[in-house]
């Protein structure tokens with residue numbers, strides 16, 4: 383099956399924040415754009431991650447597009463942190479408003495893309511058999527969109543119901559009276575466990591590594607909140623676009639060393655009450671200097687001890703061995719409190735590892751526990767998985783998966799040597815997951831479209847990243863990361879959650895605005911680091 387147009391200008395893969403934005407703006411620029419999306423509708427990560435309790439950990443008024451001022455005024459968020467259904471409704475509204483669905487083919491999972499050097503064209507195929515071609519391939523396929531399941535002995539033998547938070551069914555299963563095991567203790571488990579606990583007869587969380595979680599302090603947005611947000615929106619956006627993480631929040635203005643010790647507690651408390659990931663912004667340098675981090679961790683531990691009643695559970699829930707904030711802090715609504723309920727408990731896999739999964743339940747070294755349901759909240763092949771799981775063949779047939787076997791080689795997070803006209807949005811080497819993805823998606827989409835427009839205007843048919851430029855960008859990214867405590871922590875940011883995956887700090891940690899300034903300068907200077915060229919027609 384081939385779509386009717388011979389060669390489109392752009393094929394965009396993915397209909398999440400970045401894909402929708404890019405497709406809308408490509409069409410507005412008069413380009414012929416086709417979108418391919420594995421889901422049956424728009425939404426990207428918010429299409430798949432429908433698990434109970436799923437909500438964004440960036441405030442809703444920030445986690446929304448900034449390009450359409452009327453949209454910004456007219457779409458009224460109901461809560462400080464939006465739920466997954468509300469975000470999906472929002473994206474659906476954006477899609478209707480800008481008539482973006484007509485460009486997409488849904489339920490089409492891309493399995494292969496191949497660059498034809500002679501024709502200067504990408505040909506893309508889907509698992510469902512669609513084939514389409516375009517001059518530019520824009521991968522907006524997400525950072526956390528390739529879920530993984532743990533390699534547990536006997537996993538397939540479980541006779542009860544099995545769910546995965548990242549591929550949750552559209553019809554929520556009813557856990558009333560059920561015995562539920564949750565494997566994993568990252569953000570997805572932290573958000574869903576309190577909801578499971580509301581109806582299940584028993585909830586057992588199997589935790590390998592304790593995570594830091596800070597309450598969201600979520601609340602409905604009142605009319606007064608909304609009026610104030612509207613009045614302040616331009617200013618808020620300006621701060622976000624000029625900040626380090628795409629949000630208006632900044633750290634306490636006075637450096638830690640200059641704040642008297644007796645006043646630091648109040649500053650931590652204020653940051654705590656902001657909620658969730660914002661706690662890591664209590665002081666400048668909290669994730670760079672061990673001394674500040676230790677103070678934050680001790681504050682966290684005191685808070686945790688106020689919530690969790692059982693001493694052993696408290697000890698097991700207390701994170702060890704890595705700095706607070708160097709894995710994304712989870713944003714919860716009642717996670718730790720759940721463990722005070724008589725039917726919710728924790729298995730610390732460091733003390734009591736899983737031996738096997740069997741038909742009736744999970745056996746750890748201490749014995750078998752029987753369940754009706756197992757929920758896997760076990761994470762993603764982050765940042766690179768959505769690209770390396772597709773057979774992307776560049777110049778001379780090289781496979782992206784092979785080119786990245788020793789680590790992602792990406793210039794600015796946008797382009798890969800050997801893969802002309804492939805533009806990867808929010809990829810390794812860009813701020814993406816360390817920033818507000820709504821705004822990074824706009825920036826990345828604009829950057830891709832600006833390069834495409836530049837090539838069209840100058841008559842270039844291909845843009846390819848130079849290997850030395852990519853190498854220099856990777857070295858710069860690694861150098862910036864080495865100045866932070868992030869680089870000392872094993873996490874999905876560095877590929878450590880996947881056995882055999884090359885290690886290296888994947889997102890660009892130098893900050894959103896510094897990143898924009900750098901990449902814009904590169905564009906202003908005529909795209910240094912890219913080879914822009916014109917392929918003259920090859921004789922038949």
Ligand code: NAP
Nearest residue numbers: 437438439532566567568569570571590591710759760761
């Ligand atoms: P995650 O943070 O990678 O957590 C996966 C969990 O599964 C970890 O606790 C991990 O333990 C555990 N695990 C993996 N393999 C295991 C095994 N073989 N045995 C036992 N445990 C195993 O994944 P996630 O919770 O889906 O979150 C990923 C990211 O998505 C977050 O960091 C966040 O950026 C985003 N997210 C955000 C929200 C939100 O608040 N808006 C919600 C969900 C997700 P180890 O740590 O020991 O590997």
